[in-house]
Amino acid sequence: MSFTRDADEDRTAAVVPPINPAAPWRVVAVVVVGDTDLKVRFVDGVEGLVHMHDLIWSERPGVFAALRDPDVFRRAHLQLGAVTWPGEIDLAPDAMHDEIARNGSWSP
Secondary structure (H helix, E strand, O other): OOOOOOOOOOOHHHHOOOOOOOOOOOEEEEEEEOOOEEEEEEOOOOEEEEEOHHHHOOOOOHHHHHHHOHHHHOOOEEEOOEEEEOOOEEOOHHHHHHHHHHHOEEOO
């Protein structure tokens, strides 16, 4: 038996329904505030600020060094309930949620 596939047609949307994050710590909204901060809202309604400055500008920022460029930082978006940037950079939404729920903000 052989299978043929039309590479130009994406059939995944018909097979897999859209993912609707339900865990309370999944991010449902993100807004870039300035060059290093984000405002986030989670499934359960918790909202707060994420202060990225210290991580981005630390001596060992790792992949987060790319976010020093304001144009790259402004490309923050949501992917599967997590804040994500190009280059497979993302933030752990569960840790972010817990700290924001306690203090209203998070500094990774």
